[in-house]
Amino acid sequence: MYRRRTAGPVLRTGRKRGAQPKVVALGGGMGLSASLAALRRITGDLTAVVTVADDGGSSGRLREELGVLPPGDLRKALAALCGDDDWGQTWARVIQHRFQSQGELHEHAVGNLLIVALWEQLGDHVQALDLVGKLLGAQGRVLPMSAVPLELEALVRGHDVARPDDVDTVRGQATVALTPGEVLSVHLVPHDPPAVPEAVAAVLDADWVVLGPGSWFSSVIPHLMVPELLDALTETKARKVLSLNLAPQPGETDGFSPQRHLEVLGRHAPKLAFDVVLADVAAVPDRGSLTEAAKRLGAEVELAPVARPDGSPKHDPELLAAAYDRIFRMHGRIGPWR
Numbered sequence: 001m002y003r004r005r006t007a008g009p010v011l012r013t014g015r016k017r018g019a020q021p022k023v024v025a026l027g028g029g030m031g032l033s034a035s036l037a038a039l040r041r042i043t044g045d046l047t048a049v050v051t052v053a054d055d056g057g058s059s060g061r062l063r064e065e066l067g068v069l070p071p072g073d074l075r076k077a078l079a080a081l082c083g084d085d086d087w088g089q090t091w092a093r094v095i096q097h098r099f100q101s102q103g104e105l106h107e108h109a110v111g112n113l114l115i116v117a118l119w120e121q122l123g124d125h126v127q128a129l130d131l132v133g134k135l136l137g138a139q140g141r142v143l144p145m146s147a148v149p150l151e152l153e154a155l156v157r158g159h160d161v162a163r164p165d166d167v168d169t170v171r172g173q174a175t176v177a178l179t180p181g182e183v184l185s186v187h188l189v190p191h192d193p194p195a196v197p198e199a200v201a202a203v204l205d206a207d208w209v210v211l212g213p214g215s216w217f218s219s220v221i222p223h224l225m226v227p228e229l230l231d232a233l234t235e236t237k238a239r240k241v242l243s244l245n246l247a248p249q250p251g252e253t254d255g256f257s258p259q260r261h262l263e264v265l266g267r268h269a270p271k272l273a274f275d276v277v278l279a280d281v282a283a284v285p286d287r288g289s290l291t292e293a294a295k296r297l298g299a300e301v302e303l304a305p306v307a308r309p310d311g312s313p314k315h316d317p318e319l320l321a322a323a324y325d326r327i328f329r330m331h332g333r334i335g336p337w338r
Contacts, residue, residue, distance in 0.1 A: 020042075020043045020044060020045055021043050021045065021207040021208050021328055022043075022045045022047075022202075022205060022206045022207045022208070022238075023039055023043050023045065023046050023047070023206060023207065023208045023209075023210065024046075024047045024048075024049060024202045024203050024206040024208070024209045024210070024238070025039055025046065025047070025048050025049070025209075025210040025211075026048075026049045026050075026145070026209065026210070026211050026220075026223045027050070027051065027211065027212055027213070027214040027219050027220055027223075028050055028051035028054070028073040028214055028215070028218070028219035028220075028222075029073055029076065029214055029215055029219050030076065030214070030314075031212060031213040031214025031215065031219060031220070031245065032048060032050065032073070032076070032077055032080070032214055032219065033076045033077060033079070033080035034080075034213060034314065034315040034317070034320065035210055035212070035213065035243060035315075035320070036048055036077055036080035036081055036140065037080045037317040037320075038315070038317045038318075038320035038321040038323075038324055039140075039210065039321070039324060040080075040081055040139040040140055041317065041318070041321040042321050042324060042325045042328070044139060044140075045140075046081070046139065046140030046141070047140060047141045047142075047143060047199075047202040047206075048077040048080075048081070048140060048141070048142045048143065049143050049144075049145050049196075049199045049202065049203070049223065049229070050073045050074050050077050050142060050143065050144055050145060051073060051145055051150075051218075051219050051222045051223060052069045052070055052073070052074075052144045052145060052146055052148075052149060052150055053070070053149075053150040053151060053152045053173045053188065053218065053222055054070035054072050054073055054173050054174075055070065055151065055152075055172045055173050055174055056172075056173065056174030057072065057107065057174075058072060058098070058107055058108045058109050058112050059071055059072035059073075059112060060174065061108070062108075062112060062113075062116055063149055066116060066120075067149070068116050068119055068120075068149070069119075069125060069144055069147070069148075069149050070149065071111070071112040071115040071116055072109065072112055073219070074115060074129060074142055074144060075095055075096070075109060075111035075112055075115060076096075077142045078095065078111065078129070078132055078133060078136055078138055078142050079092040079095055079096050079111065079136075080092075081133070081136070081138035081139050081140045081142065082136050082137065082138060082139075083137055083139055087137055088136065088137050088139075091135070091136040091137070092136070094110055094111075095109070095110055095111030095114065095132075095136070096109060096110075096111060097109065097110045097111075098110075111132075114132060115128065115129065115132060118131055118132060125144055125147055125196070126143060126144075126196065126198050129141075129142050129143065129144075141202075143196055143198050143199045143202065144196055144199070145195060145196065145199055145222075145223055145226055145229055146193040146194060146195055146196060146226055147194065147196050148190070148193055148194065150188045150189065150190070150193055150222070151171060151172065151173075151188065151189040152171070152172065152173040152176055152186060152188060152189075152217075152218055152222065153169060153170070153171050153186065153187055153188070153189055154169070154170045154171075154176045154179070154183050154184070154185065154186045154187075154217060155167055155168075155169060155170075155183075155184040155185050155186075156168055156169075156170045156176070156179050156181040156182065156183050156184065157181050157182045157184055158180065158181035158182055159179050159180070159181040160181075161180055161181075164181075167184065168181075171189075173218045176217060176218050176252065177215055177217075177218050177249075177251055177252050178251045178252075179251055179252070180251065183217050183252060183253075185264075185267070185268065186217045186218070186221055186222065186225070186268070187225055188222060188225040188226070192227055193225075193226055194226075194228065195226045195227075195228035195229040195232075199229060199232075200228050200229060200232045203229065203232040203233055203236050203238070204232050204235065204236050206236060206238040207238055207239070207328075208238055208239050208240070208241065208328060209233065209236065209238045209239070209240045209241070210240075210241045210243055210324070211223065211233075211240065211241070211242050211243065211274075212242055212243040212244060212245070213243045213244060213245045213246070213315065214245070215249055215252055216245070216249065216252060216253050216256070216261055216264070216265070217252050217253070217264075218252065220265070221264070221265060221268050221269075224265070224268050224269040224272065225268070230269060230272065233269075233272055234271055234272055234273075239275040239276070239331060240273070240274045240275050240276070241274065241275065241276045241277075241278055241324070241327060242262070242265070242274045242276070242277045242278070242297070242299065243278045244258050244261055244277065244278065244279040244280070244283070245261070245283075245313075246280050246283050246306075246307050246313040246314070246315065247283065247313040257285075257286065257289070257290075258279055258283065258284050258286075258290045258293075259286070259289045259290045259292070259293035260293075262277065262290075262293040262294060262296070262297060263293060265297075266296060266297055272297075273297055273298035273299070274294075274297045274298060274299040275298070275299055275300070275331055276299055276300055276301075276302050276327050276331055277290070277294040277297070277299045277300070277301050277302070278302050278304065278306070278323060278324075278327065279301065279302075279303055280303070280304070280305065280306045280307050281303040281304060281305050282305070282307065283307070284303060287301070287303070300331075302323065302326075302327055304319070304322070304323040304326070305319055306319045306320045306323050307319070
């Protein structure tokens, strides 16, 4: 028999509820999920702001058929916020479950269908996601960055391998993520999408904001293309962490050094500053160049072992949690939070 958790999460740092940092994490896909799985271990006051430009797989099919926001990255964030007890882990598996069939349900995720059904029932994206979070016992809140479906557009050099020097406009997150060419810049369609007000409010009220890790051009930088959200990130008094990937992503960031990730982000949002850049100690071959690139964003570099010990390019939740906790304590306020 599974019991829903009623008490708040136990914080491994020893902080009591009400004396912990308010943290907002932005991103999408597995990168954001890794960050959330770590952050929920050190704070119970956690909000995920999720990109909504996905157009592939189950999310893309639902988006095309029903005209809804793509629910996939929102579902992954909710699953990452599920607790480690039987209730949380059972629901995490259920909403991530994909049907296997010869029919229309093939590869649809249960959580995607649940989220879309509640959107249609309630007519409110935020209220529906809050309700799913309550059902799952999620240790945090999940919000879309915008309430309108977005399309990712990129300028790509060499997208057509027969014309390696030509620059083409490539549309669609799934296509951009797998391009064989060099992504030069990205923007959203529509160009000035409205931000979800609750997401803006969360950023403005945060103690810490974490951007990344994740697909750099299709999950991380799109947050900076939403004007109200970028304004909030620029104006907030929260301290900001930019969390780097463990390795370049095939297609999207092939051949990128850690410092190049910072450079392209800076070009997309030149007025946005950070306090800390977090990178895995084994993923930085040139610490001096990364330090210089971080300084141009106003940030210090923190290197820590955050990868899984099996050698896979995936973050270890416990190690990443320890790194975030150390950053929050060393670079944050002195004394109790709030």
